[in-house]
């Protein structure tokens with residue numbers, strides 16, 4: 001199982017925070033950034049992208065996952081999520097249920113780590129299993 005070092009967490013927090021400026025959130029004004037770490041060391045970033053019809057809006061986490069998978073990555077170690085009203089990081093932004101389910105599709109819930117942060121000096125790390133207990137994944141279909 002991969003260890004989450006402070007350096008690794010810092011790199012992901014910085015990459016996720018750098019995405020806040022690209023967040024397209026004219027309806028909620030809630031800006032979110034994500035940075036997804038693949039096991040080969042590559043980092044795939046994402047922001048939330050809203051839509052006038054509301055329903056087609058996409059969370060930052062799924063943007064990062066879909067970018068990564070569409071470029072051939074399948075093996076992931078961790079994701080960092082930061083967010084807040086007007087891009088102010090005043091509290092943690094936990095992934096929504098849909099994003100947790102997308103993580104479940106590609107990640108081992110006992111290993112994959114979710115880093116919630118308000119800055120490089122304030123973060124908390126969870127395993128996907130803690131955020132989605134008894135999750136339904138590809139293994140349930142076999």
Ligand code: THU
Pocket residue numbers: 025028030031032047048049050057058059060061081093094095096099
């Ligand atoms: N959002 C994310 O991008 N990720 C989360 O973890 C929570 C919510 C977005 C969706 C929407 O654009 C805005 O935040 C408010 O819900």
